[in-house]
Amino acid sequence: MGDGGVEAAYIPPLLEVMDLSLEFRTRSGTVHALQGINLSVERGETVGIVGESGSGKSVLSFAILRILDASARVTSGTVSFAGMDMLAASEHALREVRGREISMIFQNPRTALNPIRRVGKQIEDVLGTHTSTLRADMKQRAIEALAGVRIPDPERRYHAYPFELSGGQCQRVMIALALACSPQLLIADEPTTGLDVTTQAAIMTLASGLARERRMATILITHDLALASEYCDRIVVMHAGHVVETAPTAELFRHPRHPYTARLIASTPGPTQGIDTLSSIPGNLPDLRRGDLPSCRFHARCDRAKDDCVSRPLPSLPVRCLYPL
Amino acid sequence: MVLKRLLGAIPNVIGVVIVTFLLTRALPGDPAAYFAGPAATKEAIEQVRATLGLDKSVPQQFVLYLKDLARGNLGNSLSTGQPVLTEIRQRLPASLELTLCGLVLAMVIAIPLGVLAATRPGSWVDHLCRMLATAGVSLPTFFTGLLLAYVFYFLLGVAPSPLGRVDVTFSAPPTVTGLYLVDSLLARDGELFRAAAAQIVLPAVTLGLFVMAPLMRMTRASMLGVLSSEFIRTARASGLSPGKVLYGYAFRNAMLPIVTTLGMVFSFLLGSNVLVEKVFAWPGIGSYVIEALVSSDYAPVQGFVLTMALVYVALNLAIDVLYVLIDPRVSVDG
Amino acid sequence: MNATLRHVRYVATENPVTLGAFLLFSFFVLLALLGPWIAPYDALASNTEAALKPPSAAHWFGTDSLGRDILSRIVVAARLDFGIAVSAVAASFAIGSALGALAGFFGGWADRIIGRVADTIMAFPLFVLAMGIVAALGNTVANIVLATAIINLPFYIRVARAEVNVRRNAGYVEAARLAGNSDLRVLALHVFPNVLPPMMVQISLNMGWAILNAAGLSFIGLGVRPPQAEWGIMVAEGATYIISGEWWVALFPGAVLMLAVFTFNLLGDGLRDIMDPRMRT
Numbered sequence: 001m002g003d004g005g006v007e008a009a010y011i012p013p014l015l016e017v018m019d020l021s022l023e024f025r026t027r028s029g030t031v032h033a034l035q036g037i038n039l040s041v042e043r044g045e046t047v048g049i050v051g052e053s054g055s056g057k058s059v060l061s062f063a064i065l066r067i068l069d070a071s072a073r074v075t076s077g078t079v080s081f082a083g084m085d086m087l088a089a090s091e092h093a094l095r096e097v098r099g100r101e102i103s104m105i106f107q108n109p110r111t112a113l114n115p116i117r118r119v120g121k122q123i124e125d126v127l128g129t130h131t132s133t134l135r136a137d138m139k140q141r142a143i144e145a146l147a148g149v150r151i152p153d154p155e156r157r158y159h160a161y162p163f164e165l166s167g168g169q170c171q172r173v174m175i176a177l178a179l180a181c182s183p184q185l186l187i188a189d190e191p192t193t194g195l196d197v198t199t200q201a202a203i204m205t206l207a208s209g210l211a212r213e214r215r216m217a218t219i220l221i222t223h224d225l226a227l228a229s230e231y232c233d234r235i236v237v238m239h240a241g242h243v244v245e246t247a248p249t250a251e252l253f254r255h256p257r258h259p260y261t262a263r264l265i266a267s268t269p270g271p272t273q274g275i276d277t278l279s280s281i282p283g284n285l286p287d288l289r290r291g292d293l294p295s296c297r298f299h300a301r302c303d304r305a306k307d308d309c310v311s312r313p314l315p316s317l318p319v320r321c322l323y324p325l
Numbered sequence: 326m327v328l329k330r331l332l333g334a335i336p337n338v339i340g341v342v343i344v345t346f347l348l349t350r351a352l353p354g355d356p357a358a359y360f361a362g363p364a365a366t367k368e369a370i371e372q373v374r375a376t377l378g379l380d381k382s383v384p385q386q387f388v389l390y391l392k393d394l395a396r397g398n399l400g401n402s403l404s405t406g407q408p409v410l411t412e413i414r415q416r417l418p419a420s421l422e423l424t425l426c427g428l429v430l431a432m433v434i435a436i437p438l439g440v441l442a443a444t445r446p447g448s449w450v451d452h453l454c455r456m457l458a459t460a461g462v463s464l465p466t467f468f469t470g471l472l473l474a475y476v477f478y479f480l481l482g483v484a485p486s487p488l489g490r491v492d493v494t495f496s497a498p499p500t501v502t503g504l505y506l507v508d509s510l511l512a513r514d515g516e517l518f519r520a521a522a523a524q525i526v527l528p529a530v531t532l533g534l535f536v537m538a539p540l541m542r543m544t545r546a547s548m549l550g551v552l553s554s555e556f557i558r559t560a561r562a563s564g565l566s567p568g569k570v571l572y573g574y575a576f577r578n579a580m581l582p583i584v585t586t587l588g589m590v591f592s593f594l595l596g597s598n599v600l601v602e603k604v605f606a607w608p609g610i611g612s613y614v615i616e617a618l619v620s621s622d623y624a625p626v627q628g629f630v631l632t633m634a635l636v637y638v639a640l641n642l643a644i645d646v647l648y649v650l651i652d653p654r655v656s657v658d659g
Numbered sequence: 660m661n662a663t664l665r666h667v668r669y670v671a672t673e674n675p676v677t678l679g680a681f682l683l684f685s686f687f688v689l690l691a692l693l694g695p696w697i698a699p700y701d702a703l704a705s706n707t708e709a710a711l712k713p714p715s716a717a718h719w720f721g722t723d724s725l726g727r728d729i730l731s732r733i734v735v736a737a738r739l740d741f742g743i744a745v746s747a748v749a750a751s752f753a754i755g756s757a758l759g760a761l762a763g764f765f766g767g768w769a770d771r772i773i774g775r776v777a778d779t780i781m782a783f784p785l786f787v788l789a790m791g792i793v794a795a796l797g798n799t800v801a802n803i804v805l806a807t808a809i810i811n812l813p814f815y816i817r818v819a820r821a822e823v824n825v826r827r828n829a830g831y832v833e834a835a836r837l838a839g840n841s842d843l844r845v846l847a848l849h850v851f852p853n854v855l856p857p858m859m860v861q862i863s864l865n866m867g868w869a870i871l872n873a874a875g876l877s878f879i880g881l882g883v884r885p886p887q888a889e890w891g892i893m894v895a896e897g898a899t900y901i902i903s904g905e906w907w908v909a910l911f912p913g914a915v916l917m918l919a920v921f922t923f924n925l926l927g928d929g930l931r932d933i934m935d936p937r938m939r940t
Contacts, residue, residue, distance in 0.1 A: 067561050098564035112559045114574055116653055125573070126563045161653050177563060340779030344788075348795040459928060463921035465871055467878045468894055468913035475901050596786025600875055604898065615879050618794060630791040634783045641782075 012083070013040040014217050015064070015185060020077030022063055029289035033059050034241045037077065038317055041185065046211060046218040048232030048249070050225055050264070054285050056241040057221045061187045065102060066094050082184065100130040103178035107190040109170035113162040119173045120146070120158030123180055130181045145176040150206060168199035175207060179214070186211065187219045192227065204231055225268040229253055237261050240285050240297035245319050257319040260298050296321070327646055334642045341634040346390050349627050350383065362403045363621045399631070400624030402617065409628040413610055417632070418503025419490060420609030423601065424594050426506075426525055427532030431590075435537040436583070439544025440576065443552060454541055461538030466597040470531040470604035477527060484527050487605040491520050528605040532597055536590045543586040547579040554578075577651075584648050591640045595633055677929030683922040690734060691741040698731035703886050711905050721907035723896060725886075729907065732888040733915050739889050740919070743800065744869040747807035752862055754808075755815025760854065762816065763823030764846045770820075777813035785810040789872060793881045803882035807869050818861055822854040860931045867923030874916055890916040 017039040024031040034056050041047050049057045062068045064079055066086060079086040081102065086094070098104075106112040114122055123142040127133050133141055139158065146154035149172040162170055171191060178186060188207065192200040208231050211218045222228055228235055228249070235252050237245045237260065245258040256262040263281045283301035286293060294310040296302075302309070304323050314320040350356055357374035358365070365373070374380055377400075378389045393399070399409040442454035477484035485492055490505055495517055498508035506525070509518040551557065552575055560570045602611030610629055617625035649655050690697075700718075706726035714721045720729035762773040780788065792806040826832065827850070835845045874891030877883040883892050890912045897909025 065562055067558065095564045095566065098562055100564060104559075104562040106555060106559060106562075108555060111555045114556045114560070114578070116578060116651070117574070125560075125565060125569065129563070129565050129569070163654050174559070177559075336775070337778065337782040340775070341782050344779060344783070345791070348791050459924050460921065463867060463917055463924050465874055465891075465894070465913060465916050465920070467875065467891075467898075468909075468917065471894065471898055471901055471909055471913065475906060479902060479904070592781075592784045593786075595784035597875075599786070599790070600878060603879055614790070618880055623794070626791070626794045630783070630787055633787045637784050637787075638782055 011043070014043045014082060015039070015041040015219075016078075016080045017060075017064065018078045018080075020060075020063065020079060021075045022059065022068075023073055023075055025071050025073065026289075031288045032241060032293060033072075033288060034063065037241075037243050039236060039243060039246075041217050041219060043184070043217055044211075044215045045234060046208065046220060046232045048220045048222065048228035048235045049238055050222060050228050050235060051238035052281075052285065053223060054240075055238040057223075057238055058189050059241075060238070061104065061189055061219065061221055064187070065098055065104060067098070096130075099126050099178075099183070100181040101183050102185045102187065103181075103183040104187045104189065105171070105174045105178050105191050107193050109174050109191075110162050110165075110167060112174060113170060115162055118159055118161055119165070120160075123173075123177055126177055126180050141180075145180050146173070148179070148210070149173070149176045151176075166199075167195050168203060171195065171199075171203050172206065175203075175210070179210060179216075182214060183216065185217045185219070187221070189221045190223070191220075193222075193224075200227075225264055237264065241288060242297055242320065243317065244298065244321065246317050255325075257324040258298075258321045259302050259304050259325060262325055327649070330642060330645045330649065333645075334638055337638050337641075338635070341631070341638065342391070342394065345627060345631045345634070346387055348630065349623070350379070350386055350390075360400070360623050362623075394631075399628040402625050403622040404616070404620050409625050412613060412625070413628055413632050416608060416610045416613050419607060420598055420602065420611060421636075422504040422506065423525065423528055423532065423607060423609060424591075424598055425504075426529035427594055427601075428536070428590070429533075430529050431533035431537045431540055434533075435540035436544050439541045440548055440571075440579075442541070442545045443548030444571070446549065451545075454545060458538040458542045461534060461541075464535055466531060466535050467600040467604055469534055470528065470601055473527050473531055474604065485520075485523050487524075487527060489606055489608055490524055491517070492524065495520050528601050528607055531604070532594060532601050535597055536593050539586060539593075540583070540590060543583055544579065547582040548575060551575045551579045581648065581652055584644060584651065587644050588641050591637060591644075595637055674929060674932060676925060677932065680922055680925030680929055683918070684926050687737060687741065687919055687922060690737040692738075694735050694738040698728075698734040700728035700731040703727070703888070705886075711900065711908070713905070714907055720911040721905075723893075723908050724900065729893070729911055732893060733890070733912055736888040736890050736893065736912070737915075737919075739800070739883070739887065740870050740873060740891075740916075743804055743807065743873045744866050747804045747869045747873075748811065748862060748865050750804070750808040751811035751865070752815050752858070755812040756819035756851075756854070756858065758812075759816035759819025759821075760823045760846055760851055763820035764827055764842070764850065773816060773820075777816045780810065781813045783810075786872065786875060789876060790879075790881060793876060798880075798882060798884055800883060800887075803873050803876055806876070807872050810872070811865060811869065814861065814865065815858070818858060819854060822857060823850055826850050826853055860927050863923055863927035863930055867920040867927070870916070870920055870923070890919075 017037055020034055020037040021032075022034040024033055037056075037060060039047075039049075039060070049060065051057050059068070059072075063072070063074070064081070064086065066089075074087055077087075081097065084093070084097070086097075089097075113119065120139065120142045123145050124138045127138055127141055143154045143158050146157055151157050151169060151172050157165070157169070162173070165173065174191075186207075191207065192203055195203065204227065207218070210216070220228060220232055232249050234246065234248050236243055237252075237258065239260050245252070245256070245261050247257070252261065253265060256265055260281075263279070266279045267281060281301060286297050286300060294300075295312055295314055296305075296309045299305045299309045304325075306323060309322055312322060314322065355370070357370050357377070357379050360377060361370040361373040378386055381389070397410050399413070401408055402412060405412065438450075438454055438457075442448075442451040445451055474484070474487045478487060491497065498505060498512045498514060498517055498521075501508050501511050505521040506518065509515075509521055557570060557575055560574050565574070598609065599611035599614065601607065602609050603615050606612065610632065614626055614629040617623070617629075704727060706722075709718075709722050709726040710724055712718060712722045712726075718728050718730065720733065723729055723732070758773050758776075762770040783791075789803075789806040789810050792809060793802045796802045796805070823846070832845055832849060835849045836842075840848070870890075873882065874889070874894070877889050877891035878895045880895070883889040885892065885896070893912035894909050894916070897905075897907075897912065900906075900908045901910075
């Protein structure tokens with residue numbers, strides 16, 4: 001095909017999740033937490049995963065890193081990172097990846113750090129696990145990592161305990177921890193929830209700046225659509241364990257195709273909106289323990305739903321809706 | 326910070342002194358008769374009354390009591406005629422050695438088992454641990470001691486005769502600490518060490534058995550709590566080795582409630598000490614007070630209660646200080 | 660009510676151990692109640708010709724040094740030991756929880772004084788304090804009960820105080836206050852009944868410990884005096900014979916003692932499961 005011109009070499013995505021389904025076995029039944037998840041992240045791109053609480057965003061990220069607990073079971077699909085099959089990999093191989101190739105930062109930074117260990121030492125623990133840094137150089141590298149996240153007075157902060165630092169500083173420490181070994185992918189799970197607005201902006205600017213500098217891919221998980229719109233190249237919308245839509249940011253906001261996306265955008269406050277003009281999304285997430293979950297899990301809350309939305313298989317991405325907008 | 330803890334222990338010391346005073350002076354009947362003993366004549370009783378100031382008013386008596394304590398005067402034992410303080414001082418190391426061995430034994434078994442149970446929730450190890458924990462606190466210490474002596478000495482002939490700290494053929498090591506195990510090592514007497522160790526095994530196991538249960542339970546609960554906390558998730562997500570996650574991160578944090586449990590553990594140990602000393606004829610202050618009780622010799626009993634209480638206050642203080650040292654979050658002014 | 664019964668049945672079937680514990684508990688209660696009437700022999704009757712006989716058809720648990728039937732003595736001792744434990748725990752619970760509730764509800768100097776009292780008791784190794792009390796006040800069963808009650812006080816004070824403190828500002832308490840009830844009435848009629856369920860677990864566990872305490876005191880000669888039958892003193896009497904091979908004199912009382920305490924502990928655990936499975940440790 002074509003006229004013999006040079007074809008662009010196909011560079012596979014850094015992270016590729018294909019048709020991933022996952023369930024939890026609990027005392028009160030099996031929770032079908034994720035179903036048919038498709039997600040891909042290219043090198044250097046920032047992808048936002050948005051959705052309500054309980055939509056499975058965090059579960060997905062834990063599943064990628066395989067840090068879910070024993071009650072979780074993958075029932076189908078693949079997760080491939082830089083060519084490596086994450087689901088089949090041994091625990092030993094996974095430990096090589098965690099913290100070094102894929103890093104994660106969490107919500108509630110103060111509780112996500114070891115409360116009785118100095119932050120400098122915690123950074124050294126990561127360095128010691130993944131790099132061959134000499135003992136003598138550890139402290140220096142840890143201080144450099146702290147300086148890299150713009151913590152003031154890093155030599156002194158090296159000795160600090162998490163409870164002595166503010167929420168924003170703790171999050172910077174977590175970022176330093178996560179980036180200490182220069183990973184290719186950073187997963188940020190609600191990194192700014194619980195921080196005040198000014199600190200939020202500072203942290204996000206820092207994180208996105210560092211990502212750009214290092215050509216690092218980022219997955220930003222958030223329920224805050226406004227945040228996602230500002231920092232992400234592409235957005236993935238999740239609802240009740242499904243990925244329902246994915247599109248480049250500008251396009252998603254300009255023309256949302258899935259009814260859920262449209263309602264999410266409509267319920268996000270903007271600078272010119274007042275509380276009274278906001279709309280909310282009726283209903284609640286379906287109980288994922290039900291054995292008879294419909295094809296489209298948004299069906300019960302959707303005002304465009306038709307009868308066959310319950311049974312007909314959904315089309316594949318970019319929009320998983322039988323009657324998109 | 327440590328000073329603050331020390332000051333905090335003072336009200337307890339005051340309380341202990343007051344209570345021991347009340348226990349002796351506020352007795353029903355005639356305190357003088359108690360102290361004079363059952364064989365005393367009327368004149369002897371009056372003499373005791375005058376010596377101990379029992380004819381004075383209660384507040385005056387209390388002041389006298391405090392004065393006596395300050396001088397280390399705990400009265401004299403009726404049966405031996407010796408000052409109570411001297412006898413207690415001679416016998417205390419034996420009890421301390423036994424308590425320490427019991428504690429170490431209990432910790433060495435209970436804590437690893439608790440950690441194991443927490444890392445394998447729902448497994449047979451977990452269920453076994455919980456059963457053992459419930460059974461452990463049901464064991465009457467004196468009965469366990471007898472059973473162990475019966476099985477290991479009488480039936481199996483594996484343990485030495487339960488009659489004291491070393492077999493009669495040996496003599497005690499030169500006193501440095503009063504702890505035979507330590508002193509025999511210091512004197513480089515291997516045979517004596519082994520003999521002393523052999524004698525202490527059964528009583529220490531008996532003591533330790535009862536406290537293994539709360540220790541194991543607390544370790545398991547504490548580890549379970551810590552293992553499901555967020556910073557452990559961060560540690561795992563950072564790819565830290567399982568060893569580092571479990572011991573460096575999880576266990577260190579889990580230790581804090583365990584240290585707090587040690588207070589209760591010592592209460593049991595010091596109390597059960599008396600029972601174990603009776604069963605194994607261990608020459609500590611437990612047997613001392615039992616002998617005194619048998620002969621209605623009251624001053625040693627009072628001395629015993631006071632000593633044990635003060636030892637306990639000191640131990641609790643040590644635990645408090647240890648906790649402050651381990652946990653940097655406890656603020657400077659405590 | 661139905662929901663409770665269903666839940667109880669669920670726990671009983673899920674947890675055969677708890678069911679077993681409950682049955683054992685009932686058995687012991689029956690033993691305590693019927694003791695003297697169902698014992699085959701008179702617990703106090705000595706018969707020196709039949710001294711130190713091993714277990715046989717006539718004497719299922721053998722006889723002791725005075726020829727008394729050990730089984731009968733064990734059965735009669737159940738009444739004494741249970742009686743001690745129940746009275747001590749009841750007294751401790753009543754006074755301790757009242758004090759704790761007052762401390763938790765009113766705070767201030769009531770809290771400080773009651774806290775001081777509890778701390779002073781806790782400053783002693785508990786068994787040692789019990790020894791001191793019984794030695795001072797005299798060798799009677801009543802004093803064992805008193806001593807055991809005293810050393811258990813801080814426990815109930817603490818639990819009651821914490822539970823009341825948590826509920827002090829609850830909605831229904833405010834409502835009761837606004838309806839015009841005095842503080843004391845609110846505490847007694849509204850807060851306290853809600854504090855009871857978590858305390859049931861502690862009471863059961865405490866009973867086991869109270870029995871151990873009483874037996875321990877008797878073992879070293881404090882409290883119960885011969886020829887009374889009590890499990891602890893029976894073990895003490897049998898201790899001297901265990902080395903010479905007459906194991907039954909100490910073994911049977913000790914084993915029954917252990918079983919009784921074990922029953923209470925299992926029961927406590929089971930009650931905890933019924934109340935709140937999340938509290939399982």
